[in-house]
Amino acid sequence: MPNLKLTLSYDGTDFVGWQRQAKGRSVQGELEDALSRMDKRAVAAVGAGRTDSGVHALAQVASAQIVNHIPPASVRQGLNAILPEDVRVVAVEEAPASFNARHDARSKTYRYRIFNGDTLSPFVRRYAWHVPHQLDLTAMRAAARCFVGRHDCAALQAAGSDVVDTVRTIGQSDWLEIPRVDYGRVLVYQIAGSGFLRHMVRTMVGTLVEVGAGRREPGSMDALLASKRRGLAGPTAPPQGLYLARVDYDPATGALDADRVGVQDGRDILQ
């Protein structure tokens, strides 16, 4: 039974999220339906990250076992012919039999885009958070870097979560500026880590924007983490700015070819 590793890009606007739900269009549901049609039996797909409703993906990774031996390039073409235009299969590879996109993921990279300008460009309204007021990027950068390392991130998870182990390791946490585009600038937050709690990236962004607005000190992130209290963090940033940009695996299970899926910098999104 071939075990497939699928790399997907999707516009999250019209989805209830990655995970199949009782009601509404889910990416997992669309993918499983397409795989099942192709393989002529019920196929289940496992996703590396459960993106929420409205959250996008540049390179989500899914694993799925099929029965028929179909060349990977034909799987990709066949699925893209069946899937709706807001989900695309970017790459398909055969993976070792034991490969599981969720359990084997070693690191995930997320991006969060902010459109920082007075008037929101109609072309990015579904693909960024509009923050009209001035933001101090230097302060946001200093604060963002405090998240790098191994921390208890309980203060940054969605209220009401009951995850027991809230310790996570962050390898990268920084802001990139795309100087002048349309009539505003775009700020891109990039964060890579071993794993993320529910709403964690969006809570970080909401908190960092408060730093940028001068309502919070850049040096206050350590105290926030130490408090472990969600109530002390900033608001949850809206979903349309968030992108699952990359998932990394051990070389044994096959590393993602970043060059092919094009996630090197913030410019690639949406161009």
Place this chain on the structure above:
Amino acid sequence: MPNLKLTLSYDGTDFVGWQRQAKGRSVQGELEDALSRMDKRAVAAVGAGRTDSGVHALAQVASAQIVNHIPPASVRQGLNAILPEDVRVVAVEEAPASFNARHDARSKTYRYRIFNGDTLSPFVRRYAWHVPHQLDLTAMRAAARCFVGRHDCAALQAAGSDVVDTVRTIGQSDWLEIPRVDYGRVLVYQIAGSGFLRHMVRTMVGTLVEVGAGRREPGSMDALLASKRRGLAGPTAPPQGLYLARVDYDPATGALDADRVGVQDGRDILQ
């Protein structure tokens, strides 16, 4: 009576085009309704270019006379508060009493975006034409440059048009490449001229893509123009790749501040 010069950006996806129609949402209709609500009387707006259904604008220019004396910055904010999110007023200036956005336009600049790659990014599906096959950009550039100058463009207008004077002057006609974005490249055609016939830019693009695919010689553009026969040109490229990028006026009526609306190169679109 203040005469206003309004610069607008809109996502053409959900519009029947610029011009008010008996049925459907038009940009002119939305703008006139918003102006009328603000000025508390019926206000008419004249647009520099009549963009077709599905065609976008980065900087369409409109003129409108209002009765009330409202500071331009307040007009902009007020209109943006009323208008739907897919139309934004980017700039408002007071213009001389005689200024007419359509009749005074000296030059218009259009852009056409092609997503050239195997798999169409879900993020650009509404904002570019998907051409999956290989394109020879050098040949397309050579052919594009043949359009520069003063020509009878009858071969390039929509079939069935009854415009008498089909001579137009093209000042710029070139392709720009945005090397690698997502999992394809973006090609941007930029054309500036004194005026354009119906579907002219889209017919040019459809013809230039045939050149890029090797189905037409780059040197054949002069013969095509000389033929004056629409049937000899290529197909009309689809509307979602086209953007009205800039309108220029004589300094007397106020030139557009390109730096503010950000239309210098192809990168700005959509970022």
